């Protein structure tokens with residue numbers, strides 16, 4: 001988007017989404033912020049996200065929706081916790097006070113309420129409020145994006161799809177950022193296994209805007225779920241120039257690229273992508289998605305038997321800062337993988353102790369309410385696996401395997417837990433676990449035929465079988 005086409009007060013009013021400020025500059029900066037968030041890109045021509053943030057605050061310090069969009073990205077994207085981060089807590093409080101001391105629309109009031117719910121960890125309640133906004137305001141892209149990302153964190157896959165599907169008829173190609181909606185819809189379709197329709201939708205989106213990194217990401221998932229590594233590798237290589245500058249998502253797209261190499265057994269190629277892109281991004285920015293990608297990649301390579309050198313020691317320099325956050329079980333498990341990988345047993349023990357403490361008194365926090373039955377067994381399984389206690393790993397993970405979807409993330413990301421269970425079962429000294437591994441691999445082969453990794457694991461399982 002050109003800076004000249006950013007929407008001012010009147011344009012937002014005309015779009016049916018009035019903003020309670022008299023500052024045209026604030027309205028335009030809100031648009032610039034939203035545009036960069038939706039496109040996962042710090043666009044220098046729009047001032048970058050951080051640039052927009054400071055100018056937005058300066059243009060109208062009391063602009064409620066300015067506070068909403070800034071706090072929204074902080075809560076959703078950075079993994080900052082209002083419990084541990086006093087500045088963020090103060091920022092949420094200020095936003096709430098402003099919404100009460102000045103005239104705002106009902107839509108804006110609901111936005112504030114939804115973020116307050118999100119900040120408390122009540123993600124499903126926050127989503128209900130965003131959906132309430134969308135009933136009357138189906139073109140409110142901020143509500144749609146916040147709900148989309150939250151459904152992802154919750155593992156609410158049908159909602160991820162349907163939330164977009166039900167507003168699509170209200171959108172026309174002339175509405176700014178229209179194409180990105182298709183990418184979001186495509187991702188909801190992938191996660192609910194409608195691969196053909198997901199592919200068609202993402203392809204339509206890329207025809208409108210080849211730089212839409214989220215549509216690229218959706219197609220990367222489709223190739224991953226079909227175990228179609230050659231198509232995936234070709235696609236990523238051919239489109240790299242279009243998405244590599246979408247700096248908020250490029251690292252994750254490279255992670256998908258590296259997954260194809262792991263699938264093929266091309267471990268050096270996967271490590272090269274890790275070193276050149278994932279690790280660097282993890283250190284330069286340290287967004288939670290980047291930390292998760294780094295941990296997931298190293299953990300998967302180790303399960304494949306690859307020597308990853310001392311890379312964990314570098315990752316924990318960043319992840320240790322989040323060892324007491326306990327915001328999402330999915331993130332927690334990946335932080336713990338890094339702590340165990342680096343053999344940082346003291347921090348890992350502190351991590352488990354604080355997790356246990358929160359599991360005892362979850363309060364309103366939706367994720368904390370799942371710590372007891374999901375967070376603790378998953379995280380303890382990571383610890384046991386690292387300690388070579390493979391039988392215990394299976395005993396912890398197997399009973400919860402069908403509930404793991406509820407920790408959030410994508411099917412491709414959560415596959416790390418499937419692989420953890422299979423690898424633990426293969427390494428266990430319990431022969432029943434070897435049988436279990438064979439059963440799990442037959443299932444895996446049924447869902448993703450022609451997977452080279454599954455074939456390798458099946459050969460390993462059969463070699464154990466022949467010895468028994």
Ligand SMILES: [Fe+2]
Pocket residue numbers: 217221252256410412
């Ligand atoms: Fe992904």
